[in-house]
Amino acid sequence: MFFGELPVAKAEGAILAHSLALSGGRLRKGLTLRQEHLEQIAASGIERVVVAIPAPDDLGEDEAALQIARAAAGPGIELRVVGTGRVNLHARSPGLARLVADRILAANAVDPMLTLATVPDLHRLDPGGMIATVKVISYAVPRQAVAAVAGAASGAVSLAPVVWSEATLIETQIAGQASGAKGARVTEARLARLGLSMAPPLHVAHETGALAQAIRTAPGAGPLLILTASATSDPQDVGPAALRLAGGVVERVGMPVDPGNLLFLGRCQNRPVIGLPGCARSPALNGADWVLERICCGIPISSADIAAMGLGGLLVEMPSRPHPRMTPPPP
Incomplete structure (x- = not known):
């Protein structure tokens, strides 16, 4: 391709490389120059123009x-x-x-x-x-x-x-502690962004046996999401222990994504189970989003895959976080 200046009289059929503001109006770059364009350019006192001329091939x-x-x-x-x-x-x-x-x-x-x-x-x-x-x-x-x-x-x-149409949420509750509806509301919105609906949430006591029973009997066949009243802080904590008691398998506890560290992942009765971290009660991006999105789209995710999420896993701090990464400096 030729690219450069030509006399206006020799530019017919060429592509105008740079826009021209003329007395009779503006000619935009990329225009294939015809005789009337050349006359308009010449009438404005311009003798040479920068053009492109494609080669035959x-x-x-x-x-x-x-x-x-x-x-x-x-x-x-x-x-x-x-x-x-x-x-x-x-x-x-x-x-x-x-x-x-x-x-x-x-x-x-x-x-x-x-x-x-x-x-x-x-x-x-x-x-x-x-x-x-x-x-x-x-x-x-x-x-x-x-x-x-x-x-x-x-x-x-x-x-x-997305390969699933619906997911089920189980929330655990501690006696005397207000649970609120924010977790279910935010989770439903997360699923809706992916085109999934959420079955009516289940509420059970924050006890291994009660949660295990809920896991075994939860309706539907799509992903099972567990939001515990107290964050999962050990592989033997209520959430992972209940999944094992229900006959399921725990594949991972914890992830190198912050916020989102306190997630656990497993399976039960051929359905994926995600133990959501407490930060999932906020609509802000967290590690659970990355896991949930892959599972909802049918992409296998292993413990090694979650470990690899640490590269790029330091996400934006949430203003509502109970325990920020850094304490503010004194006034």
């Missing part, structure tokens, strides 16, 4: 972006053409971004004029949320480079949709 920016986006888009993705060399990739439904990092890195290594930017892997998306954007920087690019990028990025951007 070049693709225009819009077609190049569309080819790359079509190749990169996997299941659950829809394309939205923006123009000016940009096509956005959006989620068709609620879910989590699934990105093939090696393919995206390889695509972006081909030609700096051809770019593919994404949200982080496992980022939660609402319906219509943008998961990636393809931007072609120059006005035209070699067809061969576009083919190389499209090949490298093939199927690299997809969506893991």
Whole structure:
């Protein structure tokens, strides 16, 4: 592609590289110059213009972006053409971004004029949320480079949709201690963001036997969420102990995400069980969100996966936190 200055008289058919404010109106960059445009430019006293002229084997920016986006888009993705060399990739439904990092890195290594930017892997998306954007920087690019990028990025951007329709919450209560409805209300809102409904919450005493019975008999088949009146501080505490007594398996107690440290994870009767940390009573992001989102989207999560969440697991402090990480300085 040629890019540079030309005499106005020789610029017909070229692409205007920079917008021009003329006496008769504004000509925007990216415009293919016709004879009437050249006359308007000359009438304004301009003798030379900066233009781009594609080579015979070049693709225009819009077609190049569309080819790359079509190749990169996997299941659950829809394309939205923006123009000016940009096509956005959006989620068709609620879910989590699934990105093939090696393919995206390889695509972006081909030609700096051809770019593919994404949200982080496992980022939660609402319906219509943008998961990636393809931007072609120059006005035209070699067809061969576009083919190389499209090949490298093939199927690299997809969506893991939600696989459950409902979840059940069990809350434990300590005699004489007010429980409130905030935990259920916030949990219901969390599930709604993922497109799940919440069954009527169950309330039981904060005792191992009572909670075990509730786990065994809880209705539904979707994820089972447990919000205990007192935070889980040991693998033998009420929540994990009740899950074992109910015939379930405890896979992890504690996580290196703050807020969210006091989570436990397991299974019972082929349904996932998440012991929510106390911070889950707040709508602010916490470690339980990352676990809940993966489980609701059918993505397996192991103890090792939770351990790996420590990298990037220091989240924003919640103003309502009973025990902040740092005490404020004296006045």
